[in-house]
Amino acid sequence: MWHTVLLSLLAGVVGGNALPHFLRGLTRRRYPNLTGNGPVPNLIAGWSGLVLAGVIGAFAGPASHPAWSFGAIAVGVLLIGLFHAGPGAFGRREPGATS
Known part of the structure; x- marks a missing residue:
């Protein structure tokens, strides 16, 4: 079960x-x-990245533990989303800066 959770978490982070x-x-x-x-x-x-996330998710074996797999993917997407919304990989933007 743990490999399913960890690979699903990784798939969520990569896909997110x-x-x-x-x-x-x-x-x-x-x-x-x-x-x-x-x-x-x-x-x-x-x-x-989306293709890689799908491959990782397929190797996670979600059929054996679907609820744990879905939950781990959701947490992975949330974590990377919070990272992007917060400091991000390139630091926080100045207020009023356009992208």
Whole structure:
């Protein structure tokens, strides 16, 4: 059961982190990214992260413990969301700064 919970938590974190990159790429907006801040690198990084989250989630074995798996994914997404809403990977933005 613990491998299911840990892999599901990791899948939630990876998927939650990939989502802002994917959405910024779709909306053609710049966003900090290791491979470049433009829309295309963000779209590719976001898509890759979503695919990776799906693969990790599949290896987690959610059928054996579906409630624990869903809960761990939800906590992982919440944790990475709080990180992005708080300090984020690149520090807190100044008030009134546009993105």
